[in-house]
Amino acid sequence: xxxxxxxxxxxxxxxxxxxxxxxxNSLTLQLNQVIGADYTFIAKxxxxxxxxxxxxxxxxxxxxxxxxxSLHNTPCADVSGDAVCIHPQNISLxxxxxxxxxxxxxxxxxxxxxxxxxxxxxxxxxxxxxNKIEDADFIASLFELFSGRISAEIEREEKQQQLxxxxxxxxxxxxxxxxxxxxxxxxxLFTQDQLIEQExxxxxxxxxxxxxxxxxxxxxxxxxxxxxxxxxxxxxxAQLNKNTLSKSELENxxxxxxxxxxxxxxxxxxxxxxxxxxxxxxVDSNNDDLATLDLTLWLSGLVASLKxxxxxQNITIATKLPxxxxxxxxxxxxxxxxxxxxxxxxxxxxxxxxxxxxxxQIQITLKTQKSGVLLSIGDNGMGITExxxxxxxxxxxxxKRGKGGTGLxxxxxxxxxxxxxxxxxxxxxxxxxxxxxxxYLPSRV
Ligand SMILES: Nc1ncnc2c1ncn2[C@@H]1O[C@H](COP(=O)(O)OP(=O)(O)OP(=O)(O)O)[C@@H](O)[C@H]1O
Ligand SMILES: [Mg+2]
Numbered sequence: 001x002x003x004x005x006x007x008x009x010x011x012x013x014x015x016x017x018x019x020x021x022x023x024x025n026s027l028t029l030q031l032n033q034v035i036g037a038d039y040t041f042i043a044k045x046x047x048x049x050x051x052x053x054x055x056x057x058x059x060x061x062x063x064x065x066x067x068x069x070s071l072h073n074t075p076c077a078d079v080s081g082d083a084v085c086i087h088p089q090n091i092s093l094x095x096x097x098x099x100x101x102x103x104x105x106x107x108x109x110x111x112x113x114x115x116x117x118x119x120x121x122x123x124x125x126x127x128x129x130x131n132k133i134e135d136a137d138f139i140a141s142l143f144e145l146f147s148g149r150i151s152a153e154i155e156r157e158e159k160q161q162q163l164x165x166x167x168x169x170x171x172x173x174x175x176x177x178x179x180x181x182x183x184x185x186x187x188x189l190f191t192q193d194q195l196i197e198q199e200x201x202x203x204x205x206x207x208x209x210x211x212x213x214x215x216x217x218x219x220x221x222x223x224x225x226x227x228x229x230x231x232x233x234x235x236x237x238a239q240l241n242k243n244t245l246s247k248s249e250l251e252n253x254x255x256x257x258x259x260x261x262x263x264x265x266x267x268x269x270x271x272x273x274x275x276x277x278x279x280x281x282x283v284d285s286n287n288d289d290l291a292t293l294d295l296t297l298w299l300s301g302l303v304a305s306l307k308x309x310x311x312x313q314n315i316t317i318a319t320k321l322p323x324x325x326x327x328x329x330x331x332x333x334x335x336x337x338x339x340x341x342x343x344x345x346x347x348x349x350x351x352x353x354x355x356x357x358x359x360x361q362i363q364i365t366l367k368t369q370k371s372g373v374l375l376s377i378g379d380n381g382m383g384i385t386e387x388x389x390x391x392x393x394x395x396x397x398x399x400k401r402g403k404g405g406t407g408l409x410x411x412x413x414x415x416x417x418x419x420x421x422x423x424x425x426x427x428x429x430x431x432x433x434x435x436x437x438x439x440y441l442p443s444r445v
Contacts, residue, residue, distance in 0.1 A: 029061065040059075042126075073098055236253045288333040288420070315361070351382070373440075426438045
């Protein structure tokens with residue numbers, strides 16, 4: 001049995017399933033023992049710095065600490081130049097400037113290059129002897145035999161390190177991006193809140209401007225009336241003091257005051273009515289108690305109460321209601337206000353431009369729906385243009401400014417339906433068929 005046959009199976013077995021530092025140390029220990037070298041090591045080369053750093057170093061059957069050395073003037077430099085380097089003896093004489101070799105009293109040197117998968121020399125396996133090497137060829141062949149496996153392990157380890165590093169940077173990047181993303185989301189939410197706030201302020205501003213505008217006229221008349229009354233009273237009392245007030249002057253003065261006072265109280269009560277309707281814009285459910293209704297019956301009653309006013313305006317109102325009781329829980333005052341507003345809108349706006357022969361009709365339909373009802377209120381009038389449709393729910397939007405409209409009706413309807421009644425409101429309109437308001441209302445329990 002030759003030396004190969006004797007040692008190989010044992011070395012190969014011991015390397016099974018070992019990786020990295022364990023693999024290098026285990027192999028160096030075995031090789032060191034088999035070849036009887038004083039020092040055996042595996043080292044990685046750094047071509048840029050012209051240095052070599054051991055990754056496993058064994059002496060006298062022991063693993064020693066790794067170290068780095070310069071390749072300058074060493075036999076290792078020749079190995080790294082892609083050649084096996086065998087010097088059975090006199091190595092210190094051949095490389096007198098390699099002080100380490102000289103100091104260690106090294107006599108024999110065998111070095112084998114390690115090539116990576118692209119053929120570049122990335123490391124070396126070296127055996128150092130203090131005596132002359134007897135079986136140099138066997139040692140060189142053994143080194144060459146394992147060089148491929150060592151190179152592969154060096155490469156694998158480097159790839160592994162790169163991968164770990166890459167993973168770490170990737171994780172760092174992901175964390176960074178996640179932080180950036182959550183910052184952006186936070187900013188976005190902040191901006192959204194700001195926009196909502198701005199929108200609220202803008203509509204509040206519009207509301208205040210509208211309120212001011214509407215109240216200004218009656219209040220202005222009232223203020224003017226009051227100053228005229230004051231002036232008239234002042235004149236009368238001055239004349240009275242001077243004893244120059246005639247009966248007819250007194251009667252005229254009193255008549256004027258009476259007239260102006262009437263206009264003043266009319267305008268003040270108009271202002272008071274406006275304030276009452278403004279208050280309804282902000283729907284307050286506390287003003288209305290929840291009640292369980294038979295909605296069919298309740299609706300018939302409401303329609304009956306609207307009929308006389310409508311018939312005075314030559315408008316007929318018809319209903320299509322279910323033939324049975326319909327138990328429904330809602331805020332009746334709010335619901336009544338919604339229906340009344342929509343119906344009075346039909347009466348006030350829908351038939352403005354209709355021909356005299358046109359039969360003005362309003363139709364109310366009630367259908368049950370999943371957990372609620374669908375209430376449609378429609379007219380066969382002139383319809384609503386897209387432009388009006390866009391604005392009609394805004395407070396104070398009216399096409400009848402100065403002709404009895406304040407533009408609060410639909411804004412109140414919208415508020416009540418959406419907040420107090422928790423429902424939805426859709427408008428369908430066409431010039432040919434008129435306008436229908438569809439209310440989906442859930443039962444409140
Ligand atoms: N059935 C309808 N047909 C045609 N136009 C309508 C109808 N209902 C509402 N409109 C239009 O929508 C506008 C807004 O209605 P909204 O009820 O808010 O105000 P208004 O009726 O003008 O005034 P207010 O209700 O305060 O007396 C109306 O001015 C009108 O132009
Ligand atoms: Mg109205």
